[in-house]
Amino acid sequence: MPAALKKIYNSIAPALIFEFIYRQNHASYVSYSISALIICACFLFGQWPPEAEAAGYSYGNSFFTVIMICMIFVSTIVSTAHASILIAGEKEKKTLTLLRMSGLSPFEIIFSKIAVNLCFIALLFLPFAPLILACPLLGGVTYAIIFRGLLVLSAAIIFFTCSGILISVLFKKNYSCISFAATFLLFIHFGFFVIDDLIYDKYGSYYLFRRSATKLFSAFSPLEMWKNYFDSISSELYYNFHPYSHNIILQLSYTESAVIYLMAAALTTIVTVKIFERYLKWRED
Amino acid sequence: MIEIKNLYKYYGKLMAVNNLNLSIEKGEIFGFIGPNGAGKSTTIKILSTLLNPSAGLCKINGINVVEEPYKVRRILGYMPDLFGLYEELKVFEYLDFFAACHKIPYKERNAIINDILELTELTIKKDTPVGGLSRGMKQRLCLAKTLIHDPQVLVLDEPASGLDPRGRVEMRMLLNELRKMGKTIFVSSHILTELADFCTSVGIIEGGRLVVSGSIEDVVKSQGVSRHIKIKVLDKLEECENILKSMPEITNIEPAVLEKFFTFEMHADDQALADLLRHIINSGIPVVSFFDKGGNLEDIFMKVTKGQVS
Ligand SMILES: Nc1ncnc2c1ncn2[C@@H]1O[C@H](COP(=O)(O)OP(=O)(O)OP(=O)(O)O)[C@@H](O)[C@H]1O
Ligand SMILES: [Mg+2]
Numbered sequence: 104m105p106a107a108l109k110k111i112y113n114s115i116a117p118a119l120i121f122e123f124i125y126r127q128n129h130a131s132y133v134s135y136s137i138s139a140l141i142i143c144a145c146f147l148f149g150q151w152p153p154e155a156e157a158a159g160y161s162y163g164n165s166f167f168t169v170i171m172i173c174m175i176f177v178s179t180i181v182s183t184a185h186a187s188i189l190i191a192g193e194k195e196k197k198t199l200t201l202l203r204m205s206g207l208s209p210f211e212i213i214f215s216k217i218a219v220n221l222c223f224i225a226l227l228f229l230p231f232a233p234l235i236l237a238c239p240l241l242g243g244v245t246y247a248i249i250f251r252g253l254l255v256l257s258a259a260i261i262f263f264t265c266s267g268i269l270i271s272v273l274f275k276k277n278y279s280c281i282s283f284a285a286t287f288l289l290f291i292h293f294g295f296f297v298i299d300d301l302i303y304d305k306y307g308s309y310y311l312f313r314r315s316a317t318k319l320f321s322a323f324s325p326l327e328m329w330k331n332y333f334d335s336i337s338s339e340l341y342y343n344f345h346p347y348s349h350n351i352i353l354q355l356s357y358t359e360s361a362v363i364y365l366m367a368a369a370l371t372t373i374v375t376v377k378i379f380e381r382y383l384k385w386r387e388d
Numbered sequence: 389m390i391e392i393k394n395l396y397k398y399y400g401k402l403m404a405v406n407n408l409n410l411s412i413e414k415g416e417i418f419g420f421i422g423p424n425g426a427g428k429s430t431t432i433k434i435l436s437t438l439l440n441p442s443a444g445l446c447k448i449n450g451i452n453v454v455e456e457p458y459k460v461r462r463i464l465g466y467m468p469d470l471f472g473l474y475e476e477l478k479v480f481e482y483l484d485f486f487a488a489c490h491k492i493p494y495k496e497r498n499a500i501i502n503d504i505l506e507l508t509e510l511t512i513k514k515d516t517p518v519g520g521l522s523r524g525m526k527q528r529l530c531l532a533k534t535l536i537h538d539p540q541v542l543v544l545d546e547p548a549s550g551l552d553p554r555g556r557v558e559m560r561m562l563l564n565e566l567r568k569m570g571k572t573i574f575v576s577s578h579i580l581t582e583l584a585d586f587c588t589s590v591g592i593i594e595g596g597r598l599v600v601s602g603s604i605e606d607v608v609k610s611q612g613v614s615r616h617i618k619i620k621v622l623d624k625l626e627e628c629e630n631i632l633k634s635m636p637e638i639t640n641i642e643p644a645v646l647e648k649f650f651t652f653e654m655h656a657d658d659q660a661l662a663d664l665l666r667h668i669i670n671s672g673i674p675v676v677s678f679f680d681k682g683g684n685l686e687d688i689f690m691k692v693t694k695g696q697v698s
Contacts (some may be wrong), residue, residue: 117488125481126474197472201530204466205489206537208458221638380457384440 111214116208118215119222137177138230141179144169145234148301164243170234171252177331178224179288182260185269186220195277198384209379213268213372220264248336249272255332258361258368259325263288265368269375272382295320312368322353328360389414389541389572390435395444397430397596404430406596408444412574413591414540417567419583420576422593423693428576429469431593432545435574436466448541465539469546469576471530475519479510479529481535482518490537500536506534508562524555531562542566544575549581560586580689594693611688614639614653616681617661621648622674631668648676 145166190212193199202212235253238244267284274280299321321327334358355363390412397405405427412418414523422428435446437457445655446453453460474482480501482644487497505511508528513521521529531547547563548556563573564586577583577584583590584604608615621628625648632638632652637660656664665678 115493117485120488121477121485125477196474197468197470198474200466201471201486201533202489203438203466204436204461205486206461206491207489225608336493365590383437 114211115215115218118219123222123226124218130214134227135230137173139233141170141231144173155332161241161243163238163241164336166233166241167238167244167249168274171256174228174231174256177227178256178260179263179325181227182220182224183267183284183288184281185223186216186264187270187280189216189220189268189278189381190271191274191277193260194275200238203383210273210376213376213379214278216268217264217372217375220267221260224264240336244336248339248356252332255328255357255361259328260365262368262371265375269300269371272375272379275386292324295322295324317350318354322355323360323363325364327355328357328364331355331360365366389416389449390418390574391447392431392435393445395431395434395446396442397427397434397439398442405434405441408593409593410591410597410601412572414572415567415570416588417563417575417632418584419577419580419587419590420574420593421580421583421689422576423578426483426593426693427596429545430453430594432455432574433578436464436543437461438466462537463540465534465537465542467530467534467542467544467547469549471527471528473518474697477514477518479505479518479521480514482529483532486533487536492537501693504532504535507535507565509558524551527551527555528562535566535694540571542571542573542575544573546576548577556582582629592689592692599692608689609657611691614655615661616651616653618649618651618677618679619668620676620679622676623648624673627671628668628673629636630674631671635664650655
C-alpha cells in the first residue's frame with residue numbers, strides 16, 4: 104500500500120509543486136477576503152428578530168447556514184470554472200504538446216489536474232475552518248451535522264471538478280470552456296426542473312398551484328441535494344419540522360445524491376482519460 | 389532507427405503527406421527540407437505520436453508510433469515549431485518540472501539539469517524567469533527541455549527559425565555536439581544551405597511528396613546540377629582560359645583578370661574534376677588553388693521544388 108501511495112504521490116507531485124510552489128498560486132488571499140465577508144454576513148444574520156429565536160433558531164445554526172451556503176456557492180462556481188481552464192489554458196499557451204510529450208500518461212495528466220483543483224479549493228476554504236468549527240459552540244448545530252455537510256460538499260466539488268476537466272479537454276479556448284462550464288452549471292442546477300415542468304406541464308397548469316412541485320429528474324439537481332441536507336438538519340433539530348412537498352415521484356436523500364455525484368465523477372474521469380489522446384489527435388490540437 | 393513507410397496524411401480532402409518513405413540510421417542527422425506548407429510539421433507530428441497518420445507505418449527504434457505511443461515518447465525528444473513556455477517559472481524550475489514529469493529521481497535531477505544548462509549555454513540564466521529570455525534563449529531552453537530525459541532520437545521542427553546568424557551557427561554546433569553523443573537527429577528547415585554542411589543526409593519534400601533524399605553529394609549528383617569551381621593561377625591566364633573553353637562540359641567561364649582566378653560551372657563527378665586539374669597542371673599552368681564550391685544548393689532547391697504547395 105505505501106508503494107501505491109508513493110506512486111500516486113510521484114504522479115501528482117510535479118503538478119502540485121508547479122502550481123503551488125513555483126507558480127505561487129495566491130488563492131488564499133482571495134479566500135481571506137471572502138471569509139471576512141462571511142463574518143460580516145454572520146453578524147448581520149445575528150441581528151435576527153426575536154421571533155426567529157423564539158421559534159428555536161440559534162446563532163450557531165444561522166451562522167453555519169450562511170457559511171455553508173457561501174461555501175457551496177463559491178465552490179460550485181470556482182471548482183467548475185477553475186477546472187475548465189486547467190487544460191484549455193495549456194492549449195492556449197501551447198504547452199499541452201510539451202506536457203503530452205513529457206512522459207506523463209493521460210491518466211496522470213488528468214489526475215494531477217484534478218488534484219491541483221481540489222488542493223486549490225481546499226486552500227480557498229482553509230480560512231473558513233475556524234468559522235465553521237466555532238458554530239457548534241453557539242448552539243443549533245452539531246459537529247456530526249457539519250462533518251456530513253462537508254462530506255457532501257466534497258462530493259459535489261469532486262463532481263464539478265471532473266466535469267470541468269472534461270469540458271476543458273473538449274474545447275480549445277479558455278473563454279469557450281468558461282462559457283460552456285457556466286451553461287453546464289445552469290443546466291445541472293435548473294435544467295432538471297425545466298424538464299420536469301415540460302413533462303408534467305399538463306398537470307401543472309390544471310391541478311397544481313406550483314408547477315415545479317412534481318419531482319422526477321429534479322431529484323438529481325444539486326439544489327435538491329442541498330435542500331434535503333438543510334431539511335435534514337431542521338428535522339433533526341426540530342421535531343415538528345415537515346418539509347413542504349407535493350407529488351414526489353423520485354426522492355433521493357442527500358447521501359444518495361452525493362454517492363451518485365461521486366459515481367458520476369468517476370465515470371467522467373474515466374471518459375476523460377479514455378478520450379484525451381484520441382480526441383487531441385483528432386482535433387490536431 | 390527511424391522508419392517511415394508509405395505514409396499518408398489527409399486533412400479532410402487536403403493531402404498533406406503523400407506516400408512518404410524514409411529510413412534513417414542510428415547516429416545520423418537527417419535534414420528535412422521543404423517550403424512552407426510542404427508537410428514537414430505534419431510528418432514530424434506523426435513521428436512524435438501527436439497525430440495519427442491516415443495510412444502507412446512509422447517506427448522509431450522498431451516501435452510503432454501508432455500502437456505504442458508512450459513507449460516511443462520515452463525515447464524521443466520532440467521540439468515543436470511553435471511552442472509555449474511557462475513564463476512565470478524560472479529556467480531551473482522549468483527544467484525541474486519536466487524532469488519530475490519524466491520521473492527522474494529528485495537526487496539526480498540537479499546534476500542532470502546543470503549538465504543540460506551547460507550544454508545549451510543557459511547556466512548564467514538559471515534563475516531568470518522564462519518570460520525574460522530572448523527568443524534564441526527560449527529556443528535553446530525548449531531544446532534543453534527536449535533533452536532532459538536523454539532521448540535517443542531527437543525530432544526538431546525548425547529549431548533555428550527566428551534566430552540570428554550567430555544563433556543559427558550556435559544551434560548547428562549544438563546539434564553537432566548532440567550527434568557526437570550518439571543521438572539520431574531529425575531536423576526540419578526551410579533552407580537547404582543551412583543544413584547542408586552538417587547533415588549526413590537530407591530529404592527534400594514538396595506538396596507532401598519526398599522529391600529527393602540521400603546524402604548531399606548524392607542529391608547534387610542525382611539532380612545533375614553543375615558544380616561551381618573556382619581556380620586561381622599565378623599567370624598564364626589566357627592559356628588556362630583556352631583549356632577551359634576547349635572543354636564542352638564547362639560553361640559560364642568568368643575570368644576575374646585582376647585577381648587572377650576563374651569561376652566556371654561543370655557537370656562532372658569527382659574523377660572528371662581530378663582529371664581536369666591534372667590536365668591543367670600538366671599544361672604548365674601554375675595553379676595556386678582549385679576549389680569546388682559544391683553544387684549550388686539553392687539551385688537544387690529551386691529545381692526540385694516547383695513552388696507548388698500541397
Ligand atoms: N490542423 C490542420 N488542419 C488542416 N490542414 C492542415 C492542418 N495542419 C496543416 N495543414 C495543411 O497541411 C499542409 C502541410 O502543413 P505543414 O504544417 O505540415 O507544413 P510545413 O511544411 O510544416 O510548413 P511550414 O514550413 O510553414 O512550417 C498545409 O497545406 C497546411 O495547410
Ligand atoms: Mg512547419
